[in-house]
Amino acid sequence: MTQTDFPSLGLSEPILRALAARNYTTPTPIQARAIPHLLQGRDLLGIAQTGTGKTAAFALPMLQLMTAANRRPRSRCPRALVLAPTRELATQIAESFEAYGKHLHQRVAIVFGGVGQTPQVQALQRGIDVLVATPGRLLDLMQQRHCELGDLEILVLDEADRMLDMGFLPDVRRILQRIPAQRQSLLFSATMPADITQLAHSLLRDPVRVEVTPPAATADRIEQSVHFVKKDKKRDLLIELLQNPNFVRTLVFTRTKHGADRVARSLSKAGIEAHAIHGNKSQGARERALDGFREGSAAVLVATDIAARGIDVPEITHVINFDLPNIPESYVHRIGRTARAGRDGIAISFCDETEHEYLRDIEKLIRKRIPVVGQGQRSAPAGRQEPQRQDTPPRAPQPTARPARDDRGWAANVELEADADATTPPPREVPNRFRPEPRRAPGPYEPDPRQRKPRPHTPPQPRHERQRREGGRPAMPYAVDPESRRERDAQYAPKPAQDGRGQGGRGQGGPAHGGPSRGPKHGHGGRHGGNRRGARGSRG
Numbered sequence: 001m002t003q004t005d006f007p008s009l010g011l012s013e014p015i016l017r018a019l020a021a022r023n024y025t026t027p028t029p030i031q032a033r034a035i036p037h038l039l040q041g042r043d044l045l046g047i048a049q050t051g052t053g054k055t056a057a058f059a060l061p062m063l064q065l066m067t068a069a070n071r072r073p074r075s076r077c078p079r080a081l082v083l084a085p086t087r088e089l090a091t092q093i094a095e096s097f098e099a100y101g102k103h104l105h106q107r108v109a110i111v112f113g114g115v116g117q118t119p120q121v122q123a124l125q126r127g128i129d130v131l132v133a134t135p136g137r138l139l140d141l142m143q144q145r146h147c148e149l150g151d152l153e154i155l156v157l158d159e160a161d162r163m164l165d166m167g168f169l170p171d172v173r174r175i176l177q178r179i180p181a182q183r184q185s186l187l188f189s190a191t192m193p194a195d196i197t198q199l200a201h202s203l204l205r206d207p208v209r210v211e212v213t214p215p216a217a218t219a220d221r222i223e224q225s226v227h228f229v230k231k232d233k234k235r236d237l238l239i240e241l242l243q244n245p246n247f248v249r250t251l252v253f254t255r256t257k258h259g260a261d262r263v264a265r266s267l268s269k270a271g272i273e274a275h276a277i278h279g280n281k282s283q284g285a286r287e288r289a290l291d292g293f294r295e296g297s298a299a300v301l302v303a304t305d306i307a308a309r310g311i312d313v314p315e316i317t318h319v320i321n322f323d324l325p326n327i328p329e330s331y332v333h334r335i336g337r338t339a340r341a342g343r344d345g346i347a348i349s350f351c352d353e354t355e356h357e358y359l360r361d362i363e364k365l366i367r368k369r370i371p372v373v374g375q376g377q378r379s380a381p382a383g384r385q386e387p388q389r390q391d392t393p394p395r396a397p398q399p400t401a402r403p404a405r406d407d408r409g410w411a412a413n414v415e416l417e418a419d420a421d422a423t424t425p426p427p428r429e430v431p432n433r434f435r436p437e438p439r440r441a442p443g444p445y446e447p448d449p450r451q452r453k454p455r456p457h458t459p460p461q462p463r464h465e466r467q468r469r470e471g472g473r474p475a476m477p478y479a480v481d482p483e484s485r486r487e488r489d490a491q492y493a494p495k496p497a498q499d500g501r502g503q504g505g506r507g508q509g510g511p512a513h514g515g516p517s518r519g520p521k522h523g524h525g526g527r528h529g530g531n532r533r534g535a536r537g538s539r540g
Helices: 013-021 027-040 052-071 087-100 118-126 135-143 160-165 169-176 194-203 231-242 256-268 284-296 328-335 356-366 461-472 482-491 527-539
Strands: 045-046 082-083 108-111 130-133 154-157 183-188 206-209 222-226 250-253 274-277 301-304 318-321 345-350
Touching: 013 052, 013 087, 027 045, 027 052, 027 206, 045 052, 045 318, 052 082, 052 087, 052 130, 052 154, 087 130, 087 284, 108 118, 108 135, 118 135, 130 135, 135 169, 135 328, 154 194, 160 183, 160 231, 160 328, 160 345, 169 194, 169 256, 169 301, 183 194, 231 256, 231 345, 256 274, 274 284, 284 301, 328 345, 328 356, 345 356
Parallel strands: 045 183, 045 206, 082 130, 082 154, 108 130, 154 183, 222 345, 250 301, 250 318, 274 301, 318 345
Antiparallel strands: none
């Protein structure tokens, strides 16, 4: 049975005051169906799309149960843990806990990567009631023994299917191995793939299943359309759309991080204030971009799928898929950023020539055909002929038989079996005088006369002989004739010494003078050594 107001759900008076301060009067369907079961301590499996109020559905009963238990948290041991896939979503969940528990004095801390861990470690040491964390940083702090989950009372896995897409499921399983068996567990997801179903069976005990809408179904308040445009014309179309004053606050999605930066730069050059947000940005830059988008200083925010479930700005009027996602479920989460809190929204998608497969998968998932706007046309499915447009002139009838051809490939003078009213005349026969003469290939014993005759083979000769015979300038100016080299060596060869003092060489004395016969290698061995050898030879 659906309740009509928050007091009928059994919430305490401090929580009702906090809700009244935020102008919350009527609970959403998932809040009305989940809060009574959670106040009784039951495990819950919630299947709902984004923007349905899941955060308040689990935050309100958690605050009331922990306040009723009246336990003081120990250092580094949180009492409740909420796991979120992205930093932005974790930040928004922590802000919601602080707003709803304004009059309950519950300590809330947030843990995520991309920033220094010192403030987070200090908050854990002081003792906290609710810890909102991303799986990677929490597992790192647990390995450093800065956080222990032995006192955990309530566990929440938000956007479990998104954790699966981002590869966080192994970290989540390692975290679940360190939590106590006696606990209350909650799992929320927009889709239920096989891995998430298996995780739910191992985590939950006799859960209450709350399914607000079919898995991955799009909101009815979103007006969807698709533009067929060439890839290099997407930026021009985006700038043209954003110049319309109806685009008050627009969220643009790209498939890659570098693509988000390029789109943001293109918009800035066109005079449209835009910021980019993706995983390569620092946490400070991401927070500044989100704050400027919320405050309205930047009318356009370009993001990747990392922000598809982490941006909660109720005033988003348009969502533009600059690149269609290759995962159909991501399309549902992207366009779910608009039409929140009962508002209407518009989702526009660009589809280029390489993304028709993605579009068919998306339409198969959402079970509806997205209307086409603009000048582009939807491509025909494989194996089906596209109907011919009415303004196209009729095609001329084609001949039923091909013209006969001779051995040279030219059309012969034959009759064509075409229709009597055919407008295409038969091909004319080519006169013989215009046909090229056949070229006969040369045989092994009949060389082609047009080829150049080879020069007679002459044995190679030495370079100096060839230069001497041909005369003129040598081919190599610095080449030395071997005969000239021998004459030069003989001219400058040292003469044998008459006595031991003349040359002073180590081996110039020779056997006749008493010196060792070592040749000209040691001819000039030095002054003192030569004199000694020369004198010794003369005495001999």
